[in-house]
Amino acid sequence: MIQSKNMIKTIGDKMILKGISLEIDGGESVAVLGPNGAGKSTWLKITAGLLKPTEGELFIAGKSFKKDHLNLKQLIGYLGHQSFLYDHYTPVENLTFFAKLYHLPDPGDKIHRLLDEVGLSFFKHEPVRSFSRGMIQRLAIARAILHDPEILLLDEPHTGLDQQAVQILNQVIQRKKKEGVTVVMATHDFPQVMSVCDRAVIIKAGRVKDDVSLQQKTADWLYDHYERQAVQ
Amino acid sequence: MKRILMPALAIAGKDLYSEWKTKQVVTTMLIFSGLVIVTFSFAFDPSNQAVRALIPGMIWMITIFAGILGLNRSFVSEQRNDHIHGFIVAPIDPASIFLGKFIANFVFVAAVQMIAIPLLFVLFDFRALTGASILYLTGVVFLGTFGFITVGTFLAALSANSKSSEMLLPILLLPIATPIIIAAVQATKIVLIDLEAISGAMSWMQLIFVYDLLFFVAGLILFEYVLEV
């Protein structure tokens, strides 16, 4: 589903990604781990089409992203550090706007269903300005899955969330997994990795340091493994 | 074409609806225009015939400064939650973003002009308007504003990433927009004061039209590179 071939990104004279090669199959859920500044967000941004790689190639669903990015972006849902939401708009207004950007013809019902799912139906006509971080992130995930993407790219989605928001977020991710959506998540949150992902990729200093299956592994094992790979 | 136009209308609609809710941009523009008109009407005696010669300049002064007020906010307002990144990851052509922002900026300025220009005529007691001159004036104002906002929208996006974008935009905009402003003022002067010489106004308008077309097409094509992060 996602193929990143020897991807290099330089900004200024700093080489942030030094050749990331990764292959992620359809339906997999992959955690991208690594210390701060490793290049996780940069790699996700390139995969979402927000940045252009300096060198290397990206294939989504077997097609060259460079050549066909307008159509391929329709397959991707991206949740970055920022919500992309408009403060003075209500959840319904925000999602209606994004539905138009994603060429959804008649999004009304779906918007209300999604707001139900993320537990915001009570606030759907309140401006987002007054929302807590957890509520904003719940709305942001609804925004990211509004167009039923086949790939979900999440950049530290659990950071700074309250317990309820974490639960709702995980429910949404689990449901998407069941539907066969490919999930890629950069995170520092090991318990969440164990509950959501079945593979972990460790990136350090712009390189893939390790790539392990999480099947039948415990959080402790992952933690030890990560310590050995990433810190030293 | 529809794939470019529909998202553009969504973006323009979003900006217009935000403005409808907050009324920040148009209110500021209107206050500014009102100040210009009132100041000039006190500084010069409106009943003096010679003072009419100021009107073309004032129309464009209002357009330029009201325009810059709106343009400055146009992309800076998309930065708070990285909205512009939301546009980039969406499956839309960069031309849609340019077109959407252009439409919104144009509507803001046009709304201000629709109030300020008649006010100008009333306060300066300008009665020489005929049906024909109103028609020509509308044409000149439309073409000139179109070009100014085209260049302005492009440069506003370009300068939005800079820390001093409020200063950068006018510095970039004024030299590039100077030809269009000169042509627009000249054409307006002929239309309002010397309608007999309308053929002169026509050639100025042709010049503006070519300028509009060139920069509009360039904006649609090149906007992709402005967005590159």
Ligand SMILES: Nc1ncnc2c1ncn2[C@@H]1O[C@H](COP(=O)(O)OP(=O)(O)O)[C@@H](O)[C@H]1O
């Ligand atoms: N726009 C930028 N300009 C310069 N350096 C950047 C830019 N974006 C990221 N970096 C640098 O790239 C490195 C990787 O950043 P990032 O991908 O955000 O890491 P991570 O998400 O793994 O913490 C960091 O050292 C960061 O300082």
Ligand SMILES: [Mg+2]
């Ligand atoms: Mg990061």
